[in-house]
Amino acid sequence: MGAENQDTNHLSSVKNALRILRSFTVDEPEKKVSDLSVSLGLNKSTVSRTMATLASEGFVYKDPETKKYRLGFSILSLSGIVNTTMDVYRESIQTLNKLVETTGETAHLSIIDQLEVIYLQKVECNHPVRFLTHVGRRNPLYCTSSGKVLLAYCQDEDLLEQVIQQGLNRFTKNTITDPQKLREQLKEIQKNGYAYSSEEYREGVNSIAAPVYDYRGKVIAALAVVGPKQRIPSQKINNIAKKVIYAASEISAKMGYR
Amino acid sequence: MGAENQDTNHLSSVKNALRILRSFTVDEPEKKVSDLSVSLGLNKSTVSRTMATLASEGFVYKDPETKKYRLGFSILSLSGIVNTTMDVYRESIQTLNKLVETTGETAHLSIIDQLEVIYLQKVECNHPVRFLTHVGRRNPLYCTSSGKVLLAYCQDEDLLEQVIQQGLNRFTKNTITDPQKLREQLKEIQKNGYAYSSEEYREGVNSIAAPVYDYRGKVIAALAVVGPKQRIPSQKINNIAKKVIYAASEISAKMGYR
DNA sequence: CACCATCGTTGCTTTATACGCAACAACAAT
């Protein structure tokens, strides 16, 4: 049945290659053929040949000395196409710059993809950089301010249930793990027009996010400011929220929202 | 012969998939199965099945209404791994921010990849954004300031010859197309410690770049400031160059260069 | 330093996959 993309209907050697690409992580940006063979359950000659093919097209790079592979710059080239061809990306850059200036903290723009938040755009503040997030990084929906905003305004009611179904895993002592509490908080976020996360995803890190609308009135992205709790204490959340909401509405206006 | 990656030794269905991915451009971010079939010389059922496989892993996304495909967010995720795991990327962010503040113009960091410049990092200035470059974009080596810096300091003497061999195509009336003039200019750049491009790649756009060294004294990246010629006239080049050189040396120091 | 283990590559064989054809439904164009 064509409508359902069953595994049996896919090209297995292409899937192998894509699984290899997806196995690279920030924590493990270098991989050996033998390690991939074990972790993916593929024969080492299969991995070796697949890697050679990926390398020939610049999707991976083989260090001639260590024989380890890294992701290649063809990926960076393609990613430039992914985000710069998105209207919301282009329309948000100046506003993110201004928001970082007025709040003094890092700002980013994110959307939902595959039951997660993914960061499209990030502007760093002038404080020492700690790399809490990066463009392309995925984070959970239920315990990040951006994620909660996107959940709160999502028109697909099924999405929240799927996220809950997947499990609300605890990251810090502040993580919301009770589905009912999450539902209540999402209603509150709809009322307030913004969300915040107080150390819900990462110890010591707070963030505040507001929805970005498109011309049809659909929420298509979340704009957020993120920083250490010392610089974003509870008392400042309301003030920062006003700035984030204003900036988000600026982007929304550029997207044709009225 | 294993050392030479001959086409006949690669997995053809994987190559098909990678060729499909690479066919997307900023100018054509959406593709139809039938158009790809024609442009890549593949049967439409081959394209259709390959696309379905790429979509199942998030490498492309199919618009359910138009049936056109776009690149997917798995690519953005992987690109985040590509650049944030590079030392020079992490060590340069704050310096780029400062450089944009002191010069008032857009700055970016780039490296060489496959006989081209590729942009790893970009910080926009506060002027209206024109998207002359983006992270992941590739540009020629011989007529961009970053490219000329990387060529001037490249230890692989073959590289310049390969670039010349490929042809010095004219982009503007200022593009250097004479190999001998290019060689002379590269020597000059080594002397000056910076390069500039005066409308050599794009009409009305000037840029100034300086080399970034690693701990071994090898030039691994170029730091550049770019802007319209009205804001970066010839008279200001020397002054801006000083700032770029200083910023590049800051990054070099962080990379362990002394 | 010799020996053993591991890794990555490659020749080869076998089998299962991927390719292309044809047919079809849906939609667009005339």
Place this chain on the structure above:
DNA sequence: ATTGTTGTTGCGTATAAAGCAACGATGGTG
């Protein structure tokens, strides 16, 4: 209303890809 185009899918076949074994290179160990 008719024709053309597109994308999907069943099917058959040829070939590509997977895995095995062997090998050379390199690393680890006693």
